[in-house]
Amino acid sequence: MPADLAVIGLHHFGLPLAQSATAAGIDVIGYDTDPAVTAGLNAGRSHLDGLTAAEVRRMLATGFRATGDPAVLGRARTAVICAPTSLGEDRALDLSAVTEAARTLAAHLRPHTTVVLESTAYPGTTEEILRPILEHGSGLRAGRDFHLAYSPGRLDPGNRHHGIANTPKVIGGLTSACTEAAAAFYGRLTERVVRARGPREAEAVKLLETNYRQVNIALVNEMAVFCHDAGIDLWDVIRCAETKPFGFQAFRPGPGVGGHGFALDPNYLSYPARTLGYPLRMVELAQEVNGRMPRYVVQRCAALLNEHGKSVRGARVLLLGVTYKADVADDEGAPAREVASRLLDLGASLSYHDPYVPDWRVLDRPVPRADSLWEAAADADLTVLLQHHRTYDLQGLAVKAQLLLDTRGATPAGAAARL
Known part of the structure; x- marks a missing residue:
């Protein structure tokens, strides 16, 4: 039939x-x-x-x-x-x-x-x-x-x-x-x-839609680094800019990009006869900018710990949200993995919490999962929000955590260090 x-x-x-x-x-x-x-x-x-x-x-x-x-x-x-x-x-x-x-x-x-x-x-x-x-x-x-x-x-x-x-x-x-x-x-x-x-x-x-997202995320990621160095609150800048009713669409920075919508550069084809002979320069640059965000997040972690008299080596670091997108269980290409591996390389003691990921491995070794989020945040030298799941009470976490780095701009202003 x-x-x-x-x-x-x-x-x-x-x-x-x-x-x-x-x-x-x-x-x-x-x-x-x-x-x-x-x-x-x-x-x-x-x-x-x-x-x-x-x-x-x-x-x-x-x-x-x-x-x-x-x-x-x-x-x-x-x-x-x-x-x-x-x-x-x-x-x-x-x-x-x-x-x-x-x-x-x-x-x-x-x-x-x-x-x-x-x-x-x-x-x-x-x-x-x-x-x-x-x-x-x-x-x-x-x-x-x-x-x-x-x-x-x-x-x-x-x-x-x-x-x-x-x-x-x-x-x-x-x-x-x-x-x-x-x-x-x-x-x-x-x-x-x-x-x-x-x-x-x-x-x-598909090429245009995917690269549009990548390029605009790269722009705000660059703005995040610039605004931090210049002492400017980027999140307030975005809040104000998105009130413009034309010519602007708000994108927000983060610890990197992941998921299934990866940047596509048609110069890198799987069959050589169809290569253009040149890359899409904007896409190539966006890949470079977004690709270095996990390293930048780790630099911010180290600087924040240092400001409070602590070293990354031996520090207890709790990572919150290790999926590529909020409220999904998929960690395909999530930047959390590179953030974690770089912190481990620097000697940090890692744990994580994610309501959607019961087990998580980095560098072929299991990362301990926090059973009690509140106790883990209070015990950690630094808590890093990598993904903002709806279940997270960020205002409460900001009170419990010794130090909190928010890479998603989800905490109330002044409650945590923000990207």
Whole structure:
């Protein structure tokens, strides 16, 4: 029996898509190569922060099934590839999971299927990497025998106001017919579909949106260093600046950037023939600025301890919040890990507290978790707020802590040292 949708890759972007589609009455098959993921989902367990076991059970009750059998992909009218991508040490985007997903799908691809790539990718990926794999493996031709399109993922984990349904969906197809086929599918999930001129334009949307965030965070991170050295309260500056009703959007500094929305520089492609020969200088500089913030936080820790007659070596330091984003359990690329490793290198005695992370390791060794937050803050020589979870009573912590460094500007003015 045919299925409306096959979601390939059941992680940060694929599983929420499957949930949204299931809730919309779409018959969904979820495919993933990790047997622990598929077995857990079919048993009603969630491996993803933000999706509860009860929600997984509701998906199952409406017909959703997860599988590692690629043969089921041949049943789907629409296949969406949500395979994970990441940056390698050479800063090139690792598309190996995407290409593997494409090969798997190609072996079972049938005529008239709509194939959409949602994974983060450089402009040109859909046409120059995905298309040849699908055509070679299936013997079909994109734009004639099956539809092919790109749609950038726009999911914001933990966002209580914007989800798939009320976030406009950008779609760029290989042909106008491809675009319309993908638009017809996504129109069942979201209130608004935005048609790009083609897949390259849709891929460049992801490039622009991701780098916009990185560049603006880098700007306020530089301002944080400048304002501290100049004796200026940056947080008051931002408070005042964001009252401007035009030409300004407030971003806030922090100990670094993390998560799945990493900066993308199209100079660093995974296939040399497509390199531009020059970097995006603004993006490159933003990466550099944001990349040095964990080191700056550690410098501020050392200076704060020194002002109170203490050395980093031997100091008891408590880190609060080690995830990359507030109120989520994901620590993917969180700057807390580098902050912790640098403090350990300087001889500090570390502990941490995070309501979403029961166990945490740095430099291949476990970091003790504080059972009692209040007692740990009172006992620590320095408490460092790296992530502002809603459960933290920062006013109370500011009273309990011997020293408190707030890297998020979340404490009341004058209650703590702020970044």
